[in-house]
Amino acid sequence: MDLYVAAFGFGLVGMSVIAIAAVGFTMQFGITNMINLAYGEVMISSAYVAYYLNKAGITIWVGMIAGAVFGAVFSFLLNRVVYAPFLRRGTSHIGMVIVSLAVSLMVANLLLPIVGYYSVSYQDTTGGLIRAGGIVLTTNQIAIIGVAVVLMLLIHGLLRYTRLGKAMRATAANPTLARNCGIPTGRVIDAVWLITGALCGLAGVVAAMNSDSFAIANGAGFLITALAAAVLGGAGQPYGAMIGAVIIGMVTELSAAAWSPEYKEVVAFGILVLVMVLRPQGLLAKRGALAAAG
Amino acid sequence: MAAAAEALVTPGRPMLVASDIHRHFEGLHAVDGVSIDVPSGQITGLIGPNGAGKSTLLAVLAGTLPASSGTIVFDGEDITSSPAYRRARRGLVRTFQLPSEFARLTVLENLLVAAPKHRGDSLFGALMGKGYWIDDERRLVHQARALLDRFGMSAQESDYAGTMSGGQKRLIEIMRALMLQPRLLLLDEPMSGVHPKIVLEIQHYLQDLRAEGLTILMVEHELHMVERLCDSVVVMAQGKVIGSGTMATLRRQREIVDAYLVG
Amino acid sequence: MNTYYATNLLVYAGVDIIACLALNMQFGVSGIVNFSFIVFQAVGAYTAAVLSLPPDSANGGFQIYFGGYQLPFPIPWIGGAAAGGLLSIPVGLVVLRRLRSDYQAIALLVLSIITNAVITNARPLLNGAAGLALVPPPFSDQIDPNTETYQFLYVGLTAICVVIVFVLVNRIVESPYGRTLRAMRERELAAMAIGKNPVQLKMTVFIVGGVIAGLSGAILVGFIQLWAPSVWLYPETIILFAAVIVGGRGNNIGAILGALLVPVGFEEVTRFIPTTIGPPGLIPALQWVAIGLLIIGFLWFRPEGVRPEPRHVFEGAAVREETG
Numbered sequence: 001m002d003l004y005v006a007a008f009g010f011g012l013v014g015m016s017v018i019a020i021a022a023v024g025f026t027m028q029f030g031i032t033n034m035i036n037l038a039y040g041e042v043m044i045s046s047a048y049v050a051y052y053l054n055k056a057g058i059t060i061w062v063g064m065i066a067g068a069v070f071g072a073v074f075s076f077l078l079n080r081v082v083y084a085p086f087l088r089r090g091t092s093h094i095g096m097v098i099v100s101l102a103v104s105l106m107v108a109n110l111l112l113p114i115v116g117y118y119s120v121s122y123q124d125t126t127g128g129l130i131r132a133g134g135i136v137l138t139t140n141q142i143a144i145i146g147v148a149v150v151l152m153l154l155i156h157g158l159l160r161y162t163r164l165g166k167a168m169r170a171t172a173a174n175p176t177l178a179r180n181c182g183i184p185t186g187r188v189i190d191a192v193w194l195i196t197g198a199l200c201g202l203a204g205v206v207a208a209m210n211s212d213s214f215a216i217a218n219g220a221g222f223l224i225t226a227l228a229a230a231v232l233g234g235a236g237q238p239y240g241a242m243i244g245a246v247i248i249g250m251v252t253e254l255s256a257a258a259w260s261p262e263y264k265e266v267v268a269f270g271i272l273v274l275v276m277v278l279r280p281q282g283l284l285a286k287r288g289a290l291a292a293a294g
Numbered sequence: 295m296a297a298a299a300e301a302l303v304t305p306g307r308p309m310l311v312a313s314d315i316h317r318h319f320e321g322l323h324a325v326d327g328v329s330i331d332v333p334s335g336q337i338t339g340l341i342g343p344n345g346a347g348k349s350t351l352l353a354v355l356a357g358t359l360p361a362s363s364g365t366i367v368f369d370g371e372d373i374t375s376s377p378a379y380r381r382a383r384r385g386l387v388r389t390f391q392l393p394s395e396f397a398r399l400t401v402l403e404n405l406l407v408a409a410p411k412h413r414g415d416s417l418f419g420a421l422m423g424k425g426y427w428i429d430d431e432r433r434l435v436h437q438a439r440a441l442l443d444r445f446g447m448s449a450q451e452s453d454y455a456g457t458m459s460g461g462q463k464r465l466i467e468i469m470r471a472l473m474l475q476p477r478l479l480l481l482d483e484p485m486s487g488v489h490p491k492i493v494l495e496i497q498h499y500l501q502d503l504r505a506e507g508l509t510i511l512m513v514e515h516e517l518h519m520v521e522r523l524c525d526s527v528v529v530m531a532q533g534k535v536i537g538s539g540t541m542a543t544l545r546r547q548r549e550i551v552d553a554y555l556v557g
Numbered sequence: 558m559n560t561y562y563a564t565n566l567l568v569y570a571g572v573d574i575i576a577c578l579a580l581n582m583q584f585g586v587s588g589i590v591n592f593s594f595i596v597f598q599a600v601g602a603y604t605a606a607v608l609s610l611p612p613d614s615a616n617g618g619f620q621i622y623f624g625g626y627q628l629p630f631p632i633p634w635i636g637g638a639a640a641g642g643l644l645s646i647p648v649g650l651v652v653l654r655r656l657r658s659d660y661q662a663i664a665l666l667v668l669s670i671i672t673n674a675v676i677t678n679a680r681p682l683l684n685g686a687a688g689l690a691l692v693p694p695p696f697s698d699q700i701d702p703n704t705e706t707y708q709f710l711y712v713g714l715t716a717i718c719v720v721i722v723f724v725l726v727n728r729i730v731e732s733p734y735g736r737t738l739r740a741m742r743e744r745e746l747a748a749m750a751i752g753k754n755p756v757q758l759k760m761t762v763f764i765v766g767g768v769i770a771g772l773s774g775a776i777l778v779g780f781i782q783l784w785a786p787s788v789w790l791y792p793e794t795i796i797l798f799a800a801v802i803v804g805g806r807g808n809n810i811g812a813i814l815g816a817l818l819v820p821v822g823f824e825e826v827t828r829f830i831p832t833t834i835g836p837p838g839l840i841p842a843l844q845w846v847a848i849g850l851l852i853i854g855f856l857w858f859r860p861e862g863v864r865p866e867p868r869h870v871f872e873g874a875a876v877r878e879e880t881g
Contacts, residue, residue, distance in 0.1 A: 035659055037666070082853065091856070093659035094590050098798065099853060101592070101666070105792055106849035109842040117838065220670050220791075227667065235660075262678045269671040276664060277651055358746065382752035390750070396743040398807075399736065403869055407740045408751040412733045417761050420732035421725060427733060435871055452870045474751060 005134030007257035008250070013141045015249025016148030017207045021222065022229035022241040022248075023155055024199030028075075030236025031172040031192045034083060035093075037100040040223025041107040042078070042197065043204030046071040047214055048115050050205040054122050060140075063122075064147075064205045071201015072194045078103065079193045104219075112216055119213035144206050151199070155238055164191060172236065221265045225252075228268040232275050247271070309334040309478045309509040310355065310386070315364035317347075317354050324350040326533030328364075332478065337500065337510040339524035339541075341517065346530040348513045349391055352480050355511075356388035357381045369477060383410060385477035389484060391513075393463040397456025401447060404455045404466050405438035406431075408473040434473075441469045445499065461492035468499070479503070481512035485519060497523060517541075564708035565780075570821045571715035572777045577800050577816040578726045578809060579769035584798065585806035585866070586730050587762045588742030590662035592794055593648065593669045594770055599676075599789040600644050601637035601771025602778035603683055606692045608633040609779070616691060620684040630695035634775040641771020642764050649763040654756055669791040677786040688785020695779050702782075715776055722769055727809050729765070736869075738762060739807070792845060796820050799852045805862030814863060819851070 025039050049070045050063030086099055128139050159165040167188045170178040179185045207222055208214040229248045233240025248271060252264040259267075308331035317325040325347045332338050340348050353359040355366060357378035365374045368386050382388075396404050406412075412434060413419045414427025442448045445465050450458065455466055464484055471479055484500075485493045500510060500523060514520050520527060521541045529537040529550050537550045544550050576598060583589045607624030615625070628636075652664045677686045694702045695714065701707060729735055738758060741748040745755050778784045796819060804815025823844055830840055855862065 035663060037663070086857070093657070094588065094662060095856060097590065097659045097662045098802075099856060101795060102849040102852040105795055106846045109845035109849070112842040113836050113839045116836075224667055224670060227663065260678075263675075266671055266675055269667060272664075272667065273651060276656065356750065358750065377754070378749045379752050379754045382750055388750050390747065394744055394747040394750075396740045396747065398743055398866065399739055400869060402871060402874070403736055404740075406733070407736045407748075409733075410752055414733035415737055416734055417729070417765070420729045420734035423728055424732075431733065435873075452868070452874045454868065470751060 002134050003257050004254060006136060007253045009135030009137050009141075010256075011250040011253035012135075013137065013144055013210055013249075014253045015246045016145045017203065017210050018225055018229050018249045019148050019242050019245035020151055020199055020206060021203035021226040022233070022245045023152070023238050024196040024203060025226040026230040026233070026236055026241040027155075027168075027192065027199075027238055028196040029230070030238070031168050032079075032083075032087075032189055033093075033175075034087065034096050035100065036075075036078075036083075037097065037223065038078065038104040038107055039200055039226060040219040040221070041104050041111070042071055042074050042200050043207065043222045043226075044214070044216060044219040045074065045107060045111055046201030046204035047208035048111065049201075050208070051120055051122060060122050060205070060209065064202060067205035068198040068202040071199070071204065072197040075197025075200060076190065076193045079189070084189075104223075108216060108219055115216060117215065117217075119215040121213040122209060140209060144210060147202075147206065151202070152242060158195075159238065164188070168192060224265050224272075225268050228272040231272055307334055308332055309369055310511070311367045312351075312355060313365050313367075315351065315354055315366070316362045317350055317359060318362045323533045325354060325361075328530070328533070328535050330528050330535060330538070332509060332511050333526065334509050335504070335507055336525040337504050337512065337523050339520040339527040340511060340513045340530065341515070341520055341527055342530035342536075345532075347533040348530050349482055351530070352388060352482050352511070352513055356386065356480050358388065382474060385475070386480070387471040387474050387476035387478070388480040389464075389467045389471055389482055391482040391486065393460060393467075393487075395455035395458070395463045395466050398454055400452050401455050401458065401462075401466055402435070402438055402442065402451040404470050405441060405473050406434055408470045409434045409437070410474055438469075438473060441472060445469055446495070459489070461488040461496075464488050464496065465492070468496070472503075476508070478509045478511065481510060481514075483513050483515060485514065485516060493519070560705050560708060564712050566821070566825070567712045568715050568776070568780045569824070570817060571712075571719045572773050573797075573800070573816040573820045574719050574813050575722045575769060575773040575776070576797055577804065577812040578722055579766040579773070580797050581801045581804075581806065581809060581812035582726050582730060582738075583762055583766040585801050585808070585812070586735060586742065587738040587759065588658065589653070589759055589762060589766075590658065590665070591763070591766065592662050592666035592791070593672075594766075594797055595789045595791065595794040596669050596672050597641040597644060597767045597770035598774035598777070599672075599784070601641045601774030602784045602789075603689070603774075604640035604771070605633035605637035605775035606689045606778050606784050607683075608636045609693045609695075610689065610691070611693075620687065620689060621681055622683050622689060623681075627693075629698075633695070633779070634772060637775025637778075638768045638772040641774070642768035644771075645764040645767030646760075649760045653759045653763060666791060669794060673786050673790060684785075686786055688783060688787070690783040692778050692782045692784065694782060711780055715780075718772060718776060722772070723809065723813075726769070730807075730809055792848075795852070796823075796848055799848050799855075801862075802852055802855050802860075803862055805864035805866065807866030808862070808864045811862050811864035811866075818863075819848070823848070 021043065028034070028036055028039070046067035050060060050067040053063045053066055054060050082099065082103055083096065086096060091099070130137055130139060130142055159169060167178070167183045170181065170183055171185050171188045175185055204222065225248065229244035230241045231244070232247060233242065233244030248268050251271060252267050255267045256264055310332040313329045315325050315328045316323070328351055340351070342348050350359065354361045357376065361374065365372060367373070368381070368384065371384070373381055373384065373386070396407065399407060412427065413430045419427050439448065439451070442451055447462065447465060450462065455463065458466065468484065484496055488496065497519065504510060512524070524541070526539060527541055527544060528535055529544060537544055537547055576594070580591065580594055583591045607622055608626050608628045610622070610625045611627050612625035613621050648668065652661050656664060676683055679685065683689060694711070696710070700710065737748070737753055741753060741755050741758055749755060800815035800819035801812055803819055804813070805811025827840055827844055
């Protein structure tokens with residue numbers, strides 16, 4: 001039983017990490033209508049940026065900010081240099097998926113000679129232990145939960161109360177209409193890539209902090225977990241992604257306690273398949289996976 | 295012209311009877327309890343302001359969108375739950391409001407692909423090789439060329455359909471539908487975005503088709519066109535049918551004129 | 558160039574050609590983005606392996622797996638092909654039935670990554686990360702596989718399969734049925750409106766492609782005699798996509814050309830680059846970068862590929878001034 005209480009604590013951390021990643025991923029998709037398969041690789045690249053700063057003696061909290069900045073700039077450039085030109089040409093959804101997969105492959109393999117195959121870990125990640133009931137977490141893990149909560153509130157505030165947020169939602173709903181209403185959709189899209197890129201980069205650092213070690217090969221796993229939470233909540237729905245993250249984070253940690261931590265992603269995938277079979281539009285979807293083709 | 299059309303109206307058995315059709319989108323009642331009969335051998339117009347639910351109704355009748363509730367009987371058969379492709383095979387064929395040609399198939403192929411009961415159009419037939427289906431193919435090429443000839447597009451048969459003009463794409467779509475030898479043709483604004491010269495041609499073709507006994511239900515904006523072509527008209531507004539009859543009788547009804555003008 | 562080098566090259570080329578023909582039928586002709594393609598090749602290889610291997614207690618029990626039936630050729634190959642087709646059924650039913658096309662692609666990609674992770678971690682099933690070794694090649698009880706004669710025999714068997722697959726796939730693609738598949742690729746909703754059932758069409762193509770992929774795996778495993786998760790990671794599927802895109806989507810000759818240019822060509826070219834350049838793993842990593850560039854470059858500059866899909870002109874068509 002204690003094992004499960006402890007796993008519940010890890011679940012709280014896990015869901016926080018996933019929420020940051022999944023909200024970024026789902027907003028990217030919801031507003032730009034493009035599934036960015038390089039998301040996991042951008043996450044891992046950002047984690048490495050923080051790693052090298054950390055190795056140079058800089059605290060991981062600064063590394064986190066650096067990772068976020070890196071993720072934002074990288075994502076912004078990816079869109080400007082690769083995705084946007086293809087989209088302007090009217091490349092199909094399918095075409096964009098193939099392009100982003102090719103990008104993902106390239107990012108991973110450009111990174112590989114720089115960082116190597118082997119797993120690395122941050123230096124000052126543990127912090128003191130904090131106990132509450134049967135739950136034992138490090139101060140850093142508590143901080144991760146705090147960061148996630150603050151970020152979710154910021155996203156909520158952004159979407160709800162700011163002009164940019166409203167413009168984003170309008171662009172997501174109907175880009176042509178939004179443009180005709182005088183919304184500068186081009187700049188909105190740029191902002192979306194910067195904001196979701198920052199979430200992506202930050203999520204990468206946080207995910208790396210939350211695992212004992214990380215390597216280049218983790219990119220695919222990061223992507224799948226974010227994807228699972230996003231699809232579970234209804235693709236393109238930030239609040240859905242938060243709910244999806246809560247479910248995926250908790251279920252994977254509990255299953256890790258019950259079964260084996262090696263199968264975390266498999267469990268996430270299992271949830272994904274169940275959702276696809278039972279409710280392809282996701283939990284909260286208004287306009288989800290279920291769509292007339294073409 | 296309207297008087298001539300009125301004289302042609304003969305009360306036949308309805309080709310299609312739709313009863314109490316509803317279609318909701320997330321609380322929006324796009325089609326809200328529509329019942330219509332489409333009389334056999336006639337051209338029936340479906341008019342109404344933007345957002346009246348005309349295209350949605352057409353999509354529901356064709357099976358492109360499932361009905362939220364209601365029943366559809368086509369030529370005596372209840373087809374409410376049958377999918378779009380099965381309705382098409384039974385002879386209930388639709389066209390689309392937006393161009394929907396198969397862009398990287400040639401014009402001739404766009405027609406051929408629609409032919410039903412082609413021996414080569416199955417995995418088995420394909421694996422059997424050309425000898426197994428070439429006779430069907432020859433027959434259908436002949437049939438398709440006759441259509442192309444009639445619609446004046448013979449010269450374009452080997453061009454990709456995607457390179458054709460808006461009007462030509464409309465024609466391709468109508469010819470493609472005709473390859474299925476439909477009993478009821480559902481046309482969604484067949485004249486929109488078409489050069490006036492081709493509009494006139496399409497109009498003539500539709501009249502010819504009616505003379506051959508084909509039943510047509512068409513959504514159309516242009517009221518003069520409706521007046522010239524349609525034997526009877528159904529008017530929709532806000533998801534409901536607000537009137538039906540000939541254009542001449544409808545013009546005398548104040549509320550219908552209002553609904554149309556206000557919309 | 559010695560015999561082994563040549564036969565090795567030819568068998569790989571044959572396997573890649575078979576795979577590219579199947580992928581072209583699925584992706585190029587029908588528009589199904591099967592990012593799980595390599596999984597179907599893998600299931601064919603594993604099936605052929607466990608059908609031809611002795612029970613896992615043999616060889617001192619150094620590897621564990623289920624099955625081990627020691628069945629003679631051609632049963633393992635047929636079994637591999639059948640397994641590819643069988644796996645396609647549940648996967649197709651889940652993925653192809655309701656999802657939007659880009660979601661289908663992603664679901665298949667995730668499936669590929671996860672399947673590999675499961676097989677890697679679940680050792681009792683198929684010996685985990687180490688994979689299966691000492692897979693008996695066809696006829697190895699009659700002819701010594703380490704002879705030139707045998708090598709040529711294997712090339713011959715592969716060539717026969719290439720010809721059979723080419724003829725069958727070509728019949729499908731160049732038939733009225735292939736035309737229906739292309740129509741579905743172009744506009745699914747309109748295809749439905751003219752009486753085509755896209756789910757059935759996609760399922761059929763998915764299963765036929767799965768059978769061919771399974772066969773390609775069976776051929777490969779019989780030749781290299783081992784099969785492990787590291788040879789069917791998801792990027793292997795991307796190479797095949799690169800081949801089909803470069804060769805020309807929708808064109809069978811293009812698919813063959815792509816198979817020879819991309820997977821075979823890259824493997825051969827990098828053979829001549831000294832591995833001492835740069836840090837370890839640099840050359841293979843750059844090879845993947847090049848594959849990515851190749852895909853993006855072709856999609857941008859020449860999306861129709863080296864050999865574009867043929868335009869079908871029918872006998873007796875009205876003659877026009879400009880042609881092609």
